[in-house]
Amino acid sequence: MIVHSASTAARVSYFGLNTLGRDFVVGDVHGMFWALRRLLADAAFDATRDRLFSVGDLVDRGPESHQALEWLDLPWFFACRGNHEQFVLDSGDPEQFELWINHNGGQWWLALDGAQRERFLAAFQELPLALEVITTAGVIGIVHADVPPLLSWDTFIQRIEAGDADAMFYAMWSRNRIAGVVSSLPVQGRVDRVYCGHTPTRAPVVVDNVHYIDTGAVYCNEGYLDARLTLVEIQPGPHREYAVYTNR
Numbered sequence: 001m002i003v004h005s006a007s008t009a010a011r012v013s014y015f016g017l018n019t020l021g022r023d024f025v026v027g028d029v030h031g032m033f034w035a036l037r038r039l040l041a042d043a044a045f046d047a048t049r050d051r052l053f054s055v056g057d058l059v060d061r062g063p064e065s066h067q068a069l070e071w072l073d074l075p076w077f078f079a080c081r082g083n084h085e086q087f088v089l090d091s092g093d094p095e096q097f098e099l100w101i102n103h104n105g106g107q108w109w110l111a112l113d114g115a116q117r118e119r120f121l122a123a124f125q126e127l128p129l130a131l132e133v134i135t136t137a138g139v140i141g142i143v144h145a146d147v148p149p150l151l152s153w154d155t156f157i158q159r160i161e162a163g164d165a166d167a168m169f170y171a172m173w174s175r176n177r178i179a180g181v182v183s184s185l186p187v188q189g190r191v192d193r194v195y196c197g198h199t200p201t202r203a204p205v206v207v208d209n210v211h212y213i214d215t216g217a218v219y220c221n222e223g224y225l226d227a228r229l230t231l232v233e234i235q236p237g238p239h240r241e242y243a244v245y246t247n248r
Contacts, residue, residue: 021049031062055197056082061105138192
């Protein structure tokens with residue numbers, strides 16, 4: 001029987017080698033869980049042996065945001081915190097609440113009662129800022145947005161674990177590397193590759209050894225014809241992509 005449990009420091013979760021099954025990482029779901037279910041079926045996902053990791057942003061904009069807690073309760077599903085989970089956590093601030101509800105897809109929250117909101121707040125508070133997964137091809141890092149180009153993975157993780165506000169903000173919000181704002185460098189240290197979401201792209205993008213896999217699944221609701229949800233197998237093979245187009 002495969003052990004799905006993680007060894008968790010306060011803000012980072014670590015996962016050992018899956019010797020019995022496969023490991024996958026999925027891009028930003030944004031309440032499009034029907035597409036994720038279809039992807040897992042296409043990949044012949046085996047819940048008794050396989051594991052699924054998420055780059056975060058499970059909620060907002062999509063019609064099934066309310067299902068996020070059901071997924072987080074699954075013993076084989078593990079997510080890091082995205083900026084949209086952070087919107088939930090910051091909802092007690094009136095300014096942040098207005099920004100989230102009116103401009104960032106948080107309308108689903110208004111349909112929840114107090115008890116349901118408390119469950120979401122508790123679950124999202126427990127989400128780590130980064131995941132680290134051992135595979136046969138090397139150590140994989142998973143973080144929602146990015147890793148600072150001048151920091152090794154090891155230093156970045158140490159700073160997140162220490163509660164460094166700048167590192168935590170970068171993990172959830174930065175687009176500097178993919179936007180070319182900074183001179184990019186491969187993420188050094190013990191990781192072979194890093195998987196991120198946060199920045200919607202037409203297809204997965206690789207910058208140095210950082211893979212961006214938010215391919216805009218939820219934007220089918222705005223007529224984007226190429227909108228798709230991307231899933232990547234990271235174990236045992238080095239990298240294999242699956243996709244479901246959400247507007248076709």
